Amino acid sequence: MTSKPSPPAAVLAGGGIALLALTLGLIQSSGFFSTEGVTGYRLPDHPVLMKNGYDWWWHNLVAVSRKDGSLRPFFIEYYVVNPKLAQSEPVFGKNGTNKPSYALLTAGSWGKDACKINNFYPISQFSADRNRMEVKIGDDNFANDTILYGAVSLSQEAAVAHPEYFSDAGFMSWSLHAEKVLSFNPGYGVSKGLRNLALFQMFWHVKGMRTRYSGTIMYNGEVFDVLPDKSYGYQDKNWGTEYTNPWIWLSTNKLVSRKTGEELQHSSLDCGGGNPVVAGIPLGVKLLVAFYYEGTLYEYNFSKLSAFVFPTITVTETEVKWHIVAYNFHSKIVLDFSAPKDTMIKIRYESPADGLIKHKNLWNTGYAKGTIELYKRTLFGWDAVDTLDGDMGGAEYGEY
Ligand SMILES: *[C@@H]1O[C@H](CO)[C@@H](O)[C@H](O)[C@H]1NC(C)=O
Numbered sequence: 001m002t003s004k005p006s007p008p009a010a011v012l013a014g015g016g017i018a019l020l021a022l023t024l025g026l027i028q029s030s031g032f033f034s035t036e037g038v039t040g041y042r043l044p045d046h047p048v049l050m051k052n053g054y055d056w057w058w059h060n061l062v063a064v065s066r067k068d069g070s071l072r073p074f075f076i077e078y079y080v081v082n083p084k085l086a087q088s089e090p091v092f093g094k095n096g097t098n099k100p101s102y103a104l105l106t107a108g109s110w111g112k113d114a115c116k117i118n119n120f121y122p123i124s125q126f127s128a129d130r131n132r133m134e135v136k137i138g139d140d141n142f143a144n145d146t147i148l149y150g151a152v153s154l155s156q157e158a159a160v161a162h163p164e165y166f167s168d169a170g171f172m173s174w175s176l177h178a179e180k181v182l183s184f185n186p187g188y189g190v191s192k193g194l195r196n197l198a199l200f201q202m203f204w205h206v207k208g209m210r211t212r213y214s215g216t217i218m219y220n221g222e223v224f225d226v227l228p229d230k231s232y233g234y235q236d237k238n239w240g241t242e243y244t245n246p247w248i249w250l251s252t253n254k255l256v257s258r259k260t261g262e263e264l265q266h267s268s269l270d271c272g273g274g275n276p277v278v279a280g281i282p283l284g285v286k287l288l289v290a291f292y293y294e295g296t297l298y299e300y301n302f303s304k305l306s307a308f309v310f311p312t313i314t315v316t317e318t319e320v321k322w323h324i325v326a327y328n329f330h331s332k333i334v335l336d337f338s339a340p341k342d343t344m345i346k347i348r349y350e351s352p353a354d355g356l357i358k359h360k361n362l363w364n365t366g367y368a369k370g371t372i373e374l375y376k377r378t379l380f381g382w383d384a385v386d387t388l389d390g391d392m393g394g395a396e397y398g399e400y
């Protein structure tokens with residue numbers, strides 16, 4: 001049980017700008033988002049979320065093929081939707097037929113043979129701690145801040161026979177240790193208003209902005225080793241009542257400094273955002289950019305008047321490109337990343353409200369590659385601090 005004040009409950013209590021101000025004050029003064037608690041299970045914060053909400057814990061990392069030494073990115077997600085509408089079996093959204101209610105363990109890999117395997121469980125087989133990440137789905141799938149294990153599998157026949165699973169066929173299992181070295185707290189981050197009921201539609205918290213994973217992954221008959229220095233890992237969580245639109249994410253932990261030629265172990269990039277609608281007023285596309293450069297955090301927060309973030313996302317025939325420029329009083333960052341579409345998956349989520357998969361083209365990759373230019377402001381303009389080459393980054397873009 002948590003004894004902390006509960007901002008989402010306050011947020012859901014009504015509408016209006018005054019309430020927004022109050023809520024921000026509450027969030028800041030309660031220190032809610034700076035506590036460990038936020039990494040736990042958030043739906044029980046408010047009855048509305050239990051019947052109209054999702055909550056998930058996402059992990060992605062890079063592993064080394066035992067066969068040929070090549071690097072391959074993987075993702076693992078523990079997800080739950082509308083737990084209060086539970087029935088004895090998972091309730092599938094079926095393209096808007098039902099409000100969904102299930103726990104979902106989903107995992108896969110990007111690449112030329114990208115695949116995402118969805119395994120559904122009834123809510124009765126889901127449990128999670130409210131104060132820290134500790135989530136269990138079924139008997140054999142578990143995640144907390146230091147340990148993750150589980151497996152997903154689906155046959156080709158079952159994938160074809162069950163379109164309601166919106167899943168690829170395949171097999172993946174994982175047994176991993178995690179050590180979180182850098183965190184990022186986006187505050188109310190990528191949140192968006194929902195009608196007059198909820199001001200915020202989507203919350204975000206990045207406990208494992210840079211996470212060192214170790215262990216083993218089995219993927220479609222191949223063994224992969226996960227090595228802490230080469231895992232370039234990431235872990236975050238989202239919860240809310242609807243998925244932001246557009247949806248933008250860009251992150252990488254495989255970073256090489258052009259200044260030193262070294263691969264940096266205490267640096268990390270993470271950008272996330274969408275189009276928050278506050279009390280019915282869309283704010284336009286807003287993004288948070290966080291960049292740790294050897295331990296120093298450079299942060300560009302759209303909700304502070306002193307920071308500006310300009311994203312330009314382009315979808316071409318063959319790739320998706322993220323061009324983001326952000327600056328504040330002290331520094332400026334220029335990001336130029338891209339990833340080939342043929343290594344991506346299109347992530348699908350059923351809306352808690354109506355079971356519809358609204359994002360039809362939510363491009364998602366583990367192969368974002370590009371540059372980060374960092375500048376410091378001087379009296380006379382901008383001084384280049386460093387340029388970094390980023391690779392094997394997680395990234396996402398979708399709009400409907
Ligand atoms: C889902 O429903 C929409 C609208 O009701 C329809 O246009 C679409 O074809 C359906 N998709 C599938 C896969 O059934």
Ligand SMILES: *[C@@H]1O[C@H](CO)[C@@H](O)[C@H](O)[C@H]1NC(C)=O
Nearest residue numbers: 132133134143144145146147
């Ligand atoms: C995660 O779970 C393992 C196994 O139960 C336990 O040994 C470890 O202490 C847990 N880690 C945290 C951070 O609670």
Ligand SMILES: *[C@@H]1O[C@H](CO)[C@@H](O)[C@H](O)[C@H]1NC(C)=O
Nearest residue numbers: 024185186187188301303304
């Ligand atoms: C961004 O600014 C808002 C409003 O000042 C604050 O609540 C939030 O925590 C900030 N986020 C970060 C990452 O600093």
